[in-house]
Each structure stands twice: as structure tokens, then as C-alpha cells.
Amino acid sequence: KRKIILDCDPGHDDAVAILLAAKNPNLELLGITVVAGNQTLENTQRNALRVVQHLGLDIPVYAGCGQPMVRDKVTAGDIHGETGLDGPVFDPLTRKIEAEHAVNYIVKTLMNSDEKITMVTTGPMTNLGMAIRMEPKILDKIQEIVFMGGSYANGNVTPAAEFNILADAEAAHVCISSGLPITMVGLDVTRKALCYPNIVERMRKIGNKASDLFADLMTFFCKTQKEVYGWEGGPLHDPITIAYLIDPTVITTKPMNVTVDASSSQSYGRTNCDFFGYMKKKENVNVGIDIDVEKFWDLVEAGLKLYD
Ligand code: BDR
Numbered sequence: 001k002r003k004i005i006l007d008c009d010p011g012h013d014d015a016v017a018i019l020l021a022a023k024n025p026n027l028e029l030l031g032i033t034v035v036a037g038n039q040t041l042e043n044t045q046r047n048a049l050r051v052v053q054h055l056g057l058d059i060p061v062y063a064g065c066g067q068p069m070v071r072d073k074v075t076a077g078d079i080h081g082e083t084g085l086d087g088p089v090f091d092p093l094t095r096k097i098e099a100e101h102a103v104n105y106i107v108k109t110l111m112n113s114d115e116k117i118t119m120v121t122t123g124p125m126t127n128l129g130m131a132i133r134m135e136p137k138i139l140d141k142i143q144e145i146v147f148m149g150g151s152y153a154n155g156n157v158t159p160a161a162e163f164n165i166l167a168d169a170e171a172a173h174v175c176i177s178s179g180l181p182i183t184m185v186g187l188d189v190t191r192k193a194l195c196y197p198n199i200v201e202r203m204r205k206i207g208n209k210a211s212d213l214f215a216d217l218m219t220f221f222c223k224t225q226k227e228v229y230g231w232e233g234g235p236l237h238d239p240i241t242i243a244y245l246i247d248p249t250v251i252t253t254k255p256m257n258v259t260v261d262a263s264s265s266q267s268y269g270r271t272n273c274d275f276f277g278y279m280k281k282k283e284n285v286n287v288g289i290d291i292d293v294e295k296f297w298d299l300v301e302a303g304l305k306l307y308d
């Protein structure tokens, strides 16, 4: 079993990532750490707790950083609504957040582990960046960083930048320049996994609490995607990180040299991916360039069926 920690900012697609990771027999989800991103930390932590409670998951949830390392906070209320997880109706919350700060939890868990652990991030990379700066020895304990963020082509907030990187480019720089094995699941891939109404219907038909949650989440998500971007189906960004860990053949990757622009005013948050190797610099990231969409939806369907 591959041990993972999922750092996220739920967020509709983050919620689906939790859902897929928690029950997969090949993954062991040790903990969920939460960061400010799609919404404030107060909202994203509540949302993570709502998802684990709703699905009956016995996985601890830790709250991390409520602010990016350097820049001012940005959120994505236009996509995920006022709560960060608008759409589904949840029971009153009884699950509690863990007392320990997420960054301390990440450092402690990695340092105490005999086996290497994979770090998955589906929000701004603040918590992991802070952990690396706080205790660089954790680098020896990380098997791989798999992150949703960036793109080698266009952004989704500015022409240059994707939201997770734009929301904390300094933290992304710390993680991406760490020298660790890294897989980037960026917009180039995730924009091909569009959740059209027929997919929502296909999943709802499964008829359990996970498939209902998926369908309720995606119904709201598709509505805002249409309002903001004019698309019929919403790109299911974050769960592709988990799909890749379940079956790496879901995406095609290409090794590239990737640097994060954290200094220009126009392109702050851009992942500069040297697709053609012009710069003759060391390839430090396996960048997702394509996705087997059918395989991905089959995997999501199989993941939902693992619930009662
Ligand atoms: C990313 O930004 C968030 O809105 C999504 O949850 C995803 O992680 C896509 O740019």
C-alpha cells in the first residue's frame, strides 16, 4: 500500500479527491491537511470535516496555513461558492479538527515514518512549502510530490497562471525546486477531464452516499464553470492526482525542467515548463501532458462503488 497525505482546500474537486483516495485498497490515506485556497481556512477545514463525516471516514483532518507565505490571500468563491463547497446538503458537523497544526503534523509524520510517504497537494502549496522550510530533513522521507497545479500552456486565473500556483507561488517554488521526484497534474491534463451532465448521471445511478455526493457537488460545479468559463462540463482537476496514484497509466507524462515565476508582475504564478528542452537544464518534474479520459471515468466510477 502506498502511504499518502492529502493536502487540500475543499473545494468541489478536492472533495472528490478525498472520496477517491480514502477507500482505495492500494492507497493508505494517513491524514488530510487543509489550507486556505478556494476559500478561507475556516471554510476549507469545515468542508473537509463535512466530507469525512458524510462518508463515515475515520481519517484525521488537520488545519494548516490560513495565509500564503508572502503574497496576499486570494480565494475562488466564483467557482466553489460562498462556503467553498456549495451545493450538497450536509448534516450538522460533529467531527472535530485535530489540535495539531497541519505543518507540524506533516513534519512529525514524515520524520517518524520508516517508509517513504507520498505528498499529494490539490490546493496552494503553502503547508508543504512551510514544512520543507521548517525541517528540510523531511525531503528524505518523501517518496514523491504529486500536485494539481500549473500548466505548460495557459492559466485559468490569468493568461499565465493556474489558481493553486497563483495563490502561493513562493510555496510552489519551494516544493518544485526541492529536487524530489515530482508529478505535475496541470490544466493541460485536467481540462480534458470535463464532467459533462451525462457523467454526472452515470455516477448518480450508482445510488450510494458517495455517488449522490459526487453528483450534488458536480451539479453545482458545472453551473459555475458555465457561468465563469462558458463550458458545459467542469474540469475535474484534483482527483486526477489520486487517479494517477491508483493507476499511473491514466495520464501520460513528459519530464521537463519546471520553474515557478514568483517575481514578475504580469506572469506571477506561471509554471515555466521547458517542453522542448531549450534551456538544457535538469528535468525536475514529470509533467502530465495527456489523459485517458475513459479510463479516468471508469476509475472514478469504481472508486464511488467502494462505498455503501
Ligand atoms: C484548482 O483550483 C481550485 O479551484 C481547484 O480545486 C483546483 O485545485 C484548479 O485551478
Ligand code: CA
Binding pocket: 008, 009, 010, 011, 013, 014, 037, 038, 122, 123, 238
Ligand atoms: Ca483544490
